[in-house]
Amino acid sequence: MATEKPPWWKTDFGPPKYDLFLPEVIKKNYGKWAYHEVIRPGVIKRVAESGDVVYTVRFGTPRLISIYTVRELCDIADKYCDGYLRWTSRHNVEFILTDESKIDDLIKEVEEKVGFPCGGTWDTPRGKYGLTNIIHTQGWVHCHTPAIDASGIVKAIMDELYEYFVDMKLPGLCRISLACCANMCGAVHASDISLVGIHRTPPLVDDDAVRRMCELPTTAASCPNAAIRVNAKKKTVEVDGEKCMYCGNCYTMCPGMPLFDPENDGAAILCGGKVSDARHPPELSKVVVPWVPNEPPRWPGIVEYIKKIFMAWANNAKKHERMIEFIERIGWERFFELAGLEFSWHLIDDFRVPPFMYASYRVGTQFRW
Amino acid sequence: MSETPLLDQIPDGPWPSFVKEIRKTAELQEKAIKEGKEIKMPGCARAVLKQLERSYEDKKTHWKHGGIVSVVGYGGGVIGRYSDLGDELPEVHHFHTIRVNMPAGWFYSTKALRQLMDVWEKWGSGLLNMHGSTGDIILLGTRSEYLQPAFEDMMKMDPPFDIGGSGSDLRTPSCCMGPALCEFACFDTLDLCYDLTMEYQNELHRPMWPYKFKFKISGCPNDCVAAKARSDFAIIGTWKGDIQIDQEAVKEYAEWMDIEEEVVKLCPTGAISYDAEKKEIKIDNSNCVRCMHCINKMPKALKPGKERGATICIGAKAPCVEGAIIGWVAVPFIPADELKDRVKEIVEPLWDWWDDEGKFRERIGEFLWRMGMGKFLRVIGQEPDVRMIKHPRTNPFMYFEEKELRPSKVVEELKKRGIKFKSLEREEEEE
Numbered sequence: 154m155a156t157e158k159p160p161w162w163k164t165d166f167g168p169p170k171y172d173l174f175l176p177e178v179i180k181k182n183y184g185k186w187a188y189h190e191v192i193r194p195g196v197i198k199r200v201a202e203s204g205d206v207v208y209t210v211r212f213g214t215p216r217l218i219s220i221y222t223v224r225e226l227c228d229i230a231d232k233y234c235d236g237y238l239r240w241t242s243r244h245n246v247e248f249i250l251t252d253e254s255k256i257d258d259l260i261k262e263v264e265e266k267v268g269f270p271c272g273g274t275w276d277t278p279r280g281k282y283g284l285t286n287i288i289h290t291q292g293w294v295h296c297h298t299p300a301i302d303a304s305g306i307v308k309a310i311m312d313e314l315y316e317y318f319v320d321m322k323l324p325g326l327c328r329i330s331l332a333c334c335a336n337m338c339g340a341v342h343a344s345d346i347s348l349v350g351i352h353r354t355p356p357l358v359d360d361d362a363v364r365r366m367c368e369l370p371t372t373a374a375s376c377p378n379a380a381i382r383v384n385a386k387k388k389t390v391e392v393d394g395e396k397c398m399y400c401g402n403c404y405t406m407c408p409g410m411p412l413f414d415p416e417n418d419g420a421a422i423l424c425g426g427k428v429s430d431a432r433h434p435p436e437l438s439k440v441v442v443p444w445v446p447n448e449p450p451r452w453p454g455i456v457e458y459i460k461k462i463f464m465a466w467a468n469n470a471k472k473h474e475r476m477i478e479f480i481e482r483i484g485w486e487r488f489f490e491l492a493g494l495e496f497s498w499h500l501i502d503d504f505r506v507p508p509f510m511y512a513s514y515r516v517g518t519q520f521r522w
Numbered sequence: 523m524s525e526t527p528l529l530d531q532i533p534d535g536p537w538p539s540f541v542k543e544i545r546k547t548a549e550l551q552e553k554a555i556k557e558g559k560e561i562k563m564p565g566c567a568r569a570v571l572k573q574l575e576r577s578y579e580d581k582k583t584h585w586k587h588g589g590i591v592s593v594v595g596y597g598g599g600v601i602g603r604y605s606d607l608g609d610e611l612p613e614v615h616h617f618h619t620i621r622v623n624m625p626a627g628w629f630y631s632t633k634a635l636r637q638l639m640d641v642w643e644k645w646g647s648g649l650l651n652m653h654g655s656t657g658d659i660i661l662l663g664t665r666s667e668y669l670q671p672a673f674e675d676m677m678k679m680d681p682p683f684d685i686g687g688s689g690s691d692l693r694t695p696s697c698c699m700g701p702a703l704c705e706f707a708c709f710d711t712l713d714l715c716y717d718l719t720m721e722y723q724n725e726l727h728r729p730m731w732p733y734k735f736k737f738k739i740s741g742c743p744n745d746c747v748a749a750k751a752r753s754d755f756a757i758i759g760t761w762k763g764d765i766q767i768d769q770e771a772v773k774e775y776a777e778w779m780d781i782e783e784e785v786v787k788l789c790p791t792g793a794i795s796y797d798a799e800k801k802e803i804k805i806d807n808s809n810c811v812r813c814m815h816c817i818n819k820m821p822k823a824l825k826p827g828k829e830r831g832a833t834i835c836i837g838a839k840a841p842c843v844e845g846a847i848i849g850w851v852a853v854p855f856i857p858a859d860e861l862k863d864r865v866k867e868i869v870e871p872l873w874d875w876w877d878d879e880g881k882f883r884e885r886i887g888e889f890l891w892r893m894g895m896g897k898f899l900r901v902i903g904q905e906p907d908v909r910m911i912k913h914p915r916t917n918p919f920m921y922f923e924e925k926e927l928r929p930s931k932v933v934e935e936l937k938k939r940g941i942k943f944k945s946l947e948r949e950e951e952e953e
Contacts, residue, residue, distance in 0.1 A: 155679070160679050161677060162674075163677055163682070164595040164686070165595075165723035165724065165727060166677075166682055166684050166723075167623065167632060167684050167716075167719055167720045167723055168623040168624060168625050168626070168683065168684055168716070168719060169528070169625050169680075169681040169682070169683065171625045171626040171627055171629055171702070171712045171715075171716055173625070173630040173631065173634075173681055174631045174634065175629055175702060177703050178911050179703065183701055183702060184701035184707070184710065186701070186703065186704060186705035186707055186917040187705060187822070188821040188822035189704075189705065189771065190773075190821075192821075199703060199705075205711070207703075208863075209703065213537070213538065214538060214544060214652065215537070215538045215539060215540040216540070216651050216652070217540040217543055217649060217650075217651055217662070218540075218543050218649075218650060218651075218652060219543045219546050219547040219550070219648060219649060219650075219754050220639040220643050220649075220650065221546055221547060221550040221648070222543060223639050223652070224545065224636065227632035227636055228632075229637055230632050231632050236631055236632065236633060236659045237629065237631055237632070238627040238630055238631060238632065238635075239628050240626065240630075240631045240652050240653060241628070241699075241701070241746075242628075242657075242696075242746055242748070243700065244652065244653070246652070249703075258623070259618060259855075268538050268542070269538050270536065270537070270538070276658065277818040277819055278775065278779065278818075278819055278820060278821070279779075280739070280784060284828065288655070289945075290655060291651075292583075293574055293577035293578070293583050293585075294540070294574060294581075294662075295571070295585060295603060295617070295619070295662055296585060297585040297586055297587055297603065297726065298583075299583050301672075302578075304540040305532060305540075305578070308532055308535070308537055308539060308540065309535075311535075311537035311791075312534070312536060312537045313533025313535075315535070315537055318537075332840070334842045335840070335842050336841075336842050337840030337841055337842070337846070338654075338655040338656075338840075339655045340655065340748065340751055340752040340838075340839075340840045340846075341840075342751060342840060342846035342848075343748065343751035343846075343848055344842065349841075366877060368604070368948055371882065374881075374882070375843075377842075377843040377844060380583055400841070400842055400843070400882075401842070402842050402843050405842075406883070408586070409586040413582045413583070415580055415581035415582045415880060416581075418581065418582070423654070426696045426751075428745045428750045428751045428848075429743065429744045429745055429814070430743035430744070430745070430746045430811075430812070431743070431744060431812045431813050431814045431815045431818055432788055432790050432813055432815045433790070434813075435745075435750050435751065435848050436848075436871070437846055437848060438846075447581045448530060449528055449578040449581065450528040450531045450532055450576075451531060451534075452577055470733075471787060471816075472784060473784065483778070483883045499711055504845060506939055515603050515923060
């Protein structure tokens, strides 16, 4: 059915080209930066080969923001930065200044008018590190599969760790991330500290919804543990409660497989992952706390665990050491001790893929006591 | 008495509060309506708060599976979302998401951002994420009938903004700030990201594959966009040849830095030595693994080598279904000036193969485990390289292709019986 399209109509035109949005000083020095230094928390001085200097001033945001806040940020960018601004990969907003004398006024204006704190930087040459923002997902604000909220937990944790965002007094980089279910939109599986929402009970099959909305073979096939059987007679599926590991993949496929249990959903806490290659190669995060319940609105249990893990590292790591480097130096047994964590059977891998399981088992007799 | 006693406790504490952002949206929207502005989703920010308060009471989500919603000509980029409290809170009964393809590196002009905010003030909730996990601008919440006009207003912007990916399609490619602001960038990440995004608009907008596919691009091994952990196809800047040293700048650092302790001793391969008298460093580049530690420590003194390019890592993904994976090396090095062409030459046959033989909801990483690296390398035309592994296999259960076998009576007999030998060729190509 061909309908007449207006002259401005188009599809597949793609995003605006990035160079439309680069301030003149960046266009001029594109690819010709010489070095950078962090002159104070939140402010990075970048020097070009041409001798030009820019200052990027970074502020933490809550990720979920208002169009009216974006307009306020635009007003400030118009006033100080010739109408340009950028966001970082971790929900921070950055202003690019050429005039060093305006930094204080800019910071004051953003903090007072918008309420976003300046910080989130680290000075590797001097070995002074700040904490940056927590990457996170939608949670109860806008997602249909979460086991935990996202923004509320992040707020509670960042309130507790705020002093480390606005300062640079940590021994190394620490990336904290949160994903509200195992689908893990935030891909938090390679972070120094991460939280992932988990369910602990199998889906409560809604036979009627399965019949109305789901394809039986696809629903059964969606289970990585072969825990779902088709019951052709009843035109529904059945779940083997001993095999199900509550991943929620079937619910993503079929609305008739809800696995929410407010009393049993919660967060697993992982640590020791990283993506940078600096010193130690990239590493997956490992589960250190199997489950903490949902305790809105301030999640005291989660915050306490995060603080314990974070401080065990912050107080004992050597300069530049990230979580995994620290743990590998002192050993997992000492880490559990220092962080005051309990080691339980849940933390020994028994997911069905043998190479993963085996890779995490210790061979030999090298222990710390 | 407040309608949201639990959420009222959120703004406590110094970190910026998302609840405050939602409240601010509600208040300023009401003000805008009084001033005569056209706003299609009045009252929805307050309804979001009410629904969230209910989640805080019940400790569960109140959003439901979405049906199929989209804009004309597109299959992805819009995510249907409905409230299970729709009768009580009609303002958020439909509350769909529009993913907007961000500019590479997340650089914006205020002129463009203001226009986008105007669109979302009129047609949507006034709430958004800067940015979603994949990197898109996430416009949170509108009704089905406003999706199309909202997108049409985005088309009319100067410059226009297009929709990003969702579902089983190419997700919006993203990259670090690269050469725009960073001296470590080993190639032009923004240019490559834009080029791939434009080349694959059809793949981005029309879900067609077994599952999603993500490109992420980082200019150096520090990997500020976490491409190695989050993308099926990670392009990570690196270099060959010698790290460039400015010994004068080394001397400056030596004034206050303990180079022996913090640079030499932390080099993972012991490839650096320091002459404390001359205040000069020496690097055994043949033993350097290009981890970036020394360059991060002394950005003024050390630079990546001049022969620059990228490593392709393949297969990263989050836990569902077979467990979380960090991408592994598929191509150790592609020179910077060949990247645009080579990436396409590698990814297109890979997509074709996965599209033919991948299972529903099987990511590339899981698919390659099932099919084997040997076949994968044949498909993408890449020679095996010892840099792809940590160590060779520990078991002797290797496959051999027929052409690798010596002619023998046993081979003839097996063939006569119809026994097939391992083949790295794709099946359809044999026929």
